[in-house]
Structure formats: C-alpha cells, structure tokens
Amino acid sequence: MSTGTSTTGAAEVADGVYAFVQPDGGWCLNNAGLVVGDAGAGVLVDTAATEARARRLRAEVLRRTPTPPRTLVNTHFHGDHTFGNHLFPEAVVVAHERTRSDMAAAGLHLTSLWPDVCWGDIELALPEVTFRDSLTLHADGVRVELLHLGPAAHTTSDTVVWLPEQRVLFTGDLVMSGVTPFCVMGSVSGSLAALERMRRLEPLVVVPGHGPVGGPEALDADAAYFRWLRELARQGVAEGMTPLELARATGPGPFADLLDAERLVPNLHRAYAEEQGATPGQALDVPALFREMTAYHGGLPVCRA
16 A cells, blocks of 8 residues: 655745645645635645545644635646545635536546555545636635636646735646646647636746646746647657557657656647547547556556555
8 A cells, every 4th residue: 555655845935825745746746725814714725635645734734824724726626636625624615617527527536546545534525616717715815816727728627726916826737847747638729728828927936736836937848848749749640650659659758857757648649639620628538548658658657645
C-alpha cells in the first residue's frame, strides 16, 4: 500500500492568501488554496485525493484561520481536487454546474486506477451551489471571482479562482507547473484559449493545479507545450501515424524535463481528434487511452498520493 511520502507546504502568496503545494506535483499530488477574509472566514480552493492528505490539509488550514472555511470551491471534478470535500462539512461546496454532474458520474473511479494507493475513508460530497459562467464571492472584504473557462480545456467544467485586488490566480489544472499538461477530457484549442484569457487578467501570482507557484511565465510555458502538441499531431495525421506510433517515434521532445511525460499519448489522441474535426470536449475512450498510456510508459504511471 502506498501512503505517500511528500508533504504539503503552505506559502502566503498575498496578504491572507495561501497556496498549499504538494510536491512534486505528479499524479494526484495537487495544490489547494485558502483566502482568509478580514473577520477570519475563509474560502478554500480544492481539497486532496486521499483521506490522509485531506486531513493534513484541514489541519494546515485551521492553523491559518480561526474558523473552518465557510465556502469550498472545486476547480473541476477530478478526485484529487474533490475527494476531500467531505472533510470540510462546515463549508458550502461551489462549482461549475457540469462539475457537479461530472463528479456524480465519475464517482470514486479514480481509486480503481491505482489500487495500491491508501485512499482511506473517502466519500463524494457534491457541490451544493453551481453556476454557469461566473460567480462572485465576498469573503469578509475580499472579492473572489469564479470564472468558467470553457467550453473545454483540461475538462469541460474548468473554473479559475481570481482575486482581482491581490492579482492572485488559482488555475486548477488549466495550468501545471513543471508537470506535463493534460487535455484528454478537454481540448488543445480550448486550453490555448483558456491560457490566453488568464493572461489577459494580468495575474502577478499563478497557483497551478500541480507543481510550484509562479507567475505568468507558467501560462507561457503551458501554451508552448500545447502549440508543440498541435503541430506534432498535424505531422502525425499527415504521415498516417497513430498517436502511439508518433509518441514512440518522437518522445516528449523539448518537454522531456516535465513530470509525467507519458501524458503525451492521450494528449495526442485529443489533438488528433481535433485535427480530424472533433468538437472540443467530445468524449474519447479515456480508460482505453489510459491503458495505451500505460503500455507506452512501460507500466502503471507512478502515483504517490
């Protein structure tokens, strides 16, 4: 049983605004955030994958606010960002309307991908408040804007959390820092559009879904990956190569230093689908692509959640 060895590190990225970073940011080692208002009430951004990590996050949060958060925002439906929701029972869970339906449909399926991980006693706590395009929260004097960046980027229900006064942006998995981006459930074109929209906000601090906190350069790094991916897919389609053949022939190219490079295979499937006319977010056989990615990797990708 893998119980995980990396710990959560907390950093104050602006006055009363915290990023909780789980190194090294690989599979299911996601980041979370906290906004503490003038009176101490907080807005939590995402939770964690396992019971142990979510309990650790709760302890870290309660060291920084006198009362548990009253609001919990999920940036998207994936379990590493949502499985700990139920350990914050005082909070109203808020998310995009499709995040709720996608969470309900996915259930605890993520746990079956890595059966050796010690997931603990986890249960679904679905969003209780949903929105379609945008929603503004007021956390005791702090303006917190929730923006849906769709129609499809990392998933089809991605939300960023933007603090316009502090110019801090919590991106969820629309941005991964030092980690290979992942768009198999969304789109390449939508990811590039989302990155451009985030750039127009002019953030000073970018808290990615995985990997270290940075600035707007994190947006540029991910955009470079998606542009390369798009051009690679065009080459592969023109030459009649399958995504797996192309991945084996080229490898991660200039992005070999990013974690989880095996994501190239499902990402190429998404890029091929778009190149061949699929609409952004059109459903692919994700379990089959996960198996193909595992074959390309030579084994199950490492998850230390």
